[in-house]
Amino acid sequence: xxxxxxxxxxxxxxxxxxxxxxxxxxxxxxxxxxxxxxxxxxxxxxxxxxxxxxxxxxxxxxxxxxxxxxxxxxxxxxxxxxxxxxxxxxxxxxxxxxxxxxxxxxxxxxxxxxxxxxxxxxxxxxxxxxxxxxxxxxxxxxxxxxxxxxxxxxxxxxxxxxxxxxxxxxxxxxxxxxxxxxxxxxxxxxxxxxxxxxxxxxxxxxxxxxxxxxxxxxxxxxxxxxxxxxxxxxxxxxxxxxxxxxxxxxxxxxxxxxxxxxxxxxxxxxxxxxxxxxxxxxxxxxxxxxxxxxxxxxxxxxxxxxxxxxxxxxxxxxxxxxxxxxxxxxxxxxxxxxxxxxxxxxxxxxxxxxxx
Amino acid sequence: xxxxxxxxxxxxxxxxxxxxxxxxxxxxxxxxxxxxxxxxxxxxxxxxxxxxxxxxxxxxxxxxxxxxxxxxxxxxxxxxxxxxxxxxxxxxxxxxxxxxxxxxxxxxxxxxxxxxxxxxxxxxxxxxxxxxxxxxxxxxxxxxxxxxxxxxxxxxxxxxxxxxxxxxxxxxxxxxxxxxxxxxxxxxxxxxxxxxxxxxxxxxxxxxxxxxxxxxxxxxxxxxxxxxxxxxxxxxxxxxxxxxxxxxxxxxxxxxxxxxxxxxx
Amino acid sequence: xxxxxxxxxxxxxxxxxxxxxxxxxxxxxxxxxxxxxxxxxxxxxxxxxxxxxxxxxxxxxxxxxxxxxxxxxxxxxxxxxxxxxxxxxxxxxxxxxxxxxxxxxxxxxxxxxxxxxxxxxxxxxxxxxxxxxxxxxxxxxxxxxxxxxxxxxxxxxxxxxxxxxxxxxxxxxxxxxxxxxxxxxxxxxxxxxxxxxxxxxxxxxxxxxxxxxxxxxxxxxxxxxxxxxxxxxxxxxxxxxxxxxxxxxxxxxxxxxxxxxxxxxxxxxxxxxxxxxxxxxxxxxxxxxxxxxxxxx
Numbered sequence: 001x002x003x004x005x006x007x008x009x010x011x012x013x014x015x016x017x018x019x020x021x022x023x024x025x026x027x028x029x030x031x032x033x034x035x036x037x038x039x040x041x042x043x044x045x046x047x048x049x050x051x052x053x054x055x056x057x058x059x060x061x062x063x064x065x066x067x068x069x070x071x072x073x074x075x076x077x078x079x080x081x082x083x084x085x086x087x088x089x090x091x092x093x094x095x096x097x098x099x100x101x102x103x104x105x106x107x108x109x110x111x112x113x114x115x116x117x118x119x120x121x122x123x124x125x126x127x128x129x130x131x132x133x134x135x136x137x138x139x140x141x142x143x144x145x146x147x148x149x150x151x152x153x154x155x156x157x158x159x160x161x162x163x164x165x166x167x168x169x170x171x172x173x174x175x176x177x178x179x180x181x182x183x184x185x186x187x188x189x190x191x192x193x194x195x196x197x198x199x200x201x202x203x204x205x206x207x208x209x210x211x212x213x214x215x216x217x218x219x220x221x222x223x224x225x226x227x228x229x230x231x232x233x234x235x236x237x238x239x240x241x242x243x244x245x246x247x248x249x250x251x252x253x254x255x256x257x258x259x260x261x262x263x264x265x266x267x268x269x270x271x272x273x274x275x276x277x278x279x280x281x282x283x284x285x286x287x288x289x290x291x292x293x294x295x296x297x298x299x300x301x302x303x304x305x306x307x308x309x310x311x312x313x314x315x316x317x318x319x320x321x322x323x324x325x326x327x328x329x330x331x332x333x334x335x336x337x338x339x340x341x342x343x344x345x346x347x348x349x350x351x352x353x354x355x356x
Numbered sequence: 357x358x359x360x361x362x363x364x365x366x367x368x369x370x371x372x373x374x375x376x377x378x379x380x381x382x383x384x385x386x387x388x389x390x391x392x393x394x395x396x397x398x399x400x401x402x403x404x405x406x407x408x409x410x411x412x413x414x415x416x417x418x419x420x421x422x423x424x425x426x427x428x429x430x431x432x433x434x435x436x437x438x439x440x441x442x443x444x445x446x447x448x449x450x451x452x453x454x455x456x457x458x459x460x461x462x463x464x465x466x467x468x469x470x471x472x473x474x475x476x477x478x479x480x481x482x483x484x485x486x487x488x489x490x491x492x493x494x495x496x497x498x499x500x501x502x503x504x505x506x507x508x509x510x511x512x513x514x515x516x517x518x519x520x521x522x523x524x525x526x527x528x529x530x531x532x533x534x535x536x537x538x539x540x541x542x543x544x545x546x547x548x549x550x551x552x553x554x555x556x557x558x559x560x561x562x563x564x565x566x567x568x569x570x571x572x573x574x575x576x577x578x579x580x581x582x583x584x585x586x587x588x589x590x591x592x593x594x595x596x597x598x599x600x601x602x603x604x605x606x607x608x609x610x611x612x613x614x615x616x617x618x619x620x621x
Numbered sequence: 622x623x624x625x626x627x628x629x630x631x632x633x634x635x636x637x638x639x640x641x642x643x644x645x646x647x648x649x650x651x652x653x654x655x656x657x658x659x660x661x662x663x664x665x666x667x668x669x670x671x672x673x674x675x676x677x678x679x680x681x682x683x684x685x686x687x688x689x690x691x692x693x694x695x696x697x698x699x700x701x702x703x704x705x706x707x708x709x710x711x712x713x714x715x716x717x718x719x720x721x722x723x724x725x726x727x728x729x730x731x732x733x734x735x736x737x738x739x740x741x742x743x744x745x746x747x748x749x750x751x752x753x754x755x756x757x758x759x760x761x762x763x764x765x766x767x768x769x770x771x772x773x774x775x776x777x778x779x780x781x782x783x784x785x786x787x788x789x790x791x792x793x794x795x796x797x798x799x800x801x802x803x804x805x806x807x808x809x810x811x812x813x814x815x816x817x818x819x820x821x822x823x824x825x826x827x828x829x830x831x832x833x834x835x836x837x838x839x840x841x842x843x844x845x846x847x848x849x850x851x852x853x854x855x856x857x858x859x860x861x862x863x864x865x866x867x868x869x870x871x872x873x874x875x876x877x878x879x880x881x882x883x884x885x886x887x888x889x890x891x892x893x894x895x896x897x898x899x900x901x902x903x904x905x906x907x908x909x910x911x912x913x914x915x916x917x918x
Contacts, residue, residue: 056517056521057520058517058520077520078517078520078521079520079521079522079523079524079525079526079529080523081521082523083521084521085517085518085521085522087514087517087518089512089514091512091514091515091517091518092518093515093518093519093533094537095536095537104519104522104524104532105522105523108522108523108524108528109523152522153521153522156522156523162521363719363722363723364723366716366719366720366723367719367720367723367735370716370717370719370720370794371720371735371738373716373791373794374738374739374741374742374791374794374795375738375741377750377753377754377757377791378742378745378749378750378753379753380753380756380757380763381749381752381753381756384756433655434655434656434659435656437651437652437653437655437656438652438653438655438656438657440652441649441650441651441652441653441656442653444645444648444649444652445649453653456660457656457657457660459660459664460664462848462849462896462900463668463852463893463896464848464851464852464869464889464892464893464896465852465853465854465869466852466853466854466868466869466872466873466889466892467668467671467852467872467889467890467892467893468664468667468668470671470872470876470885470886470889471664471667471668471670471671471889472663472667473876474667474670474671474674474882474886475666475667475670490663491663493659493663494659494660494663494664497656497659497660501656551746554746555746555747555748557747557748557854557855558854558855558869561873562873562876562877572746572748575748575752576748576855576858576859579752579755579859587752588752588756591746591748591749591752591753592749594746594748594749595745595746595749598745598746599745
């Protein structure tokens, strides 16, 4: 398959729907490299789908521009943009066979009958749909339907594939299966994938980069692992996985004060106003007085202990009443009981400072 | 699923009540005698022959067909356009608009007939084919509107978006995706419109003249004046014609959708 | 707000893809124009004209309406019509309720069959149906023979009000079943199971849990049957007694025989008022029942 790709640039994209409410999209800047798998991740209403729809051309931006390979697309009709698109509801034409569905974009481009036949049967074969060409979408399973939708969107070799929560309608098992297929597909075809989802596990698994959306803005952007370890903002820290968060202040450049605790900040820069964040799997539990030297710790009461096989989850209540957790190997959790007074502790590399 | 026998006895009785009475028309229309005796003393097709040979009956069938054939396309055009137009409005306006345009369905039939009759009388349209066509179109539009609107509201908007994303111009999208999917509603509406017109009595009764007697009016007059089993034959014809139209539409539709599997857009 | 705006895409797609917002508004107007014109010309105007006629002829004033209540005959016809309509509504509910209920509890296949059966009357000519009843009700007809044999009644029903009642119930039955089914389908039957789980007997659970939930649907279906039978002409004309006419026949007679348009118009408008009042009443009752249902939750 042809992999014509171009750089997709989004500059200061804004969408205001009128009235005096907040903007749906309040200024997005994004550069997507050719062949990248980028996910727009965020809760409902965060503007990620609106952004995708603006890229596709279905929603005209209030201001800002979208460029593909240097050409400005703003104002160009959706049917002229040439992006492939996959919808959550698949949007397969119910009155057409699988063959006709997949052939549709090729017919719009005036390809010859022979060429259409070849391209369609080729891609149908590749996607494991051989033999189903004459069937109607209603006669296919959910997984098959989604593959047809993908085939239809890719058969005309678009430079970019836009995916709007395509796996949302599937059950867990099927979802996992298709996630794997999607990842392999991306590696094979090398096209730019712009993927929208609210499922952070999915985003972490599939993406080269993730853009986390919050209320119309990109709150954090980066590779999944980087974003996880160094979230940058409190929103990203909470959205991407779990976090134990402590909103305190810097007593001095090397000390962070929270409640009655004083913690060492370690090396590296941090913003002037920050929240301290530690992931549960980097949090350990010790009896008071047994915290290793150099570690930061906080008092906590154990509210629940769950053995999840090789790891255990210890739910904690911190002095300010908020909840947190520690996830550790079960061997280290043997002595912990509900109601225990413990010290939750972490070493300096495990903590991160994020803007609130 | 509870197997309460009493419930199912009631249901079957109701089902029988819904379907059986009309079936009696068929043996009645084939009677050899000249009364409505049941069971018929003998069998004969003479009343059907009478239906065809008698000038009065034949003309009535012709008039009914003429009016139905003229009013149906008009009602379909008006109703379909209105349905598409309503879909472009916000939900609230659409509800109000649909309600307003469907009002003829819940207003007592006699009142609408009276109103139209009064107006047509003044305009000299009473007793004309045009008058009949206009009157029945007015009654038929709500049927078409509801049928098409139902279909449109069930239409998945993403289909249009998908087709556009695949490179089809808006006009092509309409031609290849939207219209084919709405068509069943339009056809259904057309069938309802035809049936409503063909079977309509009250307006036709008021607007009748010696030259514009529809089949239902002819039947009604025959009952009031002097009944002979031709009425049964006519009724059976009515039932058959109406059912046939619906069945043909259904079968023609299924065949068409099967053919589409091969070709298409 | 953002979510609904996003849902706009579908609607936005064809409209905005066309480019110009003003262009699409013209298109909307063009699409709706014929229907609006037809409605105004063939529905609104004639009705308005009738109202005007009823209060201006032969002289200006409400005497046509006053006559409705002073003329004993008209009053009797009105009352009779209302009673018959009520009877039809009750009969239809008695038949529609079990039928619609059965449709909610049966398998999808059976439901499809039941659905088709209910829709058949829509396809068959109303006139033909009434005529079939004529045959059945006549002297010597099946109903007559049946009654003679079972109840010893030797009185043909053709030309009587009971015949009208029965025939209209049958003709209007689908109009009661369909909305009732739609409403009953929404009821969560697990509530009844829950009541039984809490110790109520089958009958009790049904009466105290299911019926109140079904009430709004029942009221709506009954009201529809009532409203539709008010203005019925064919059935009473064909099956009814000339001494016991209903209002539609009265209107017809006034127009065709007496040529008293104004009087007929007044009766017609009165009929409309009763219809609208009934519709509003049923909505009010139904809303109160729904409110009580919500409160009970």
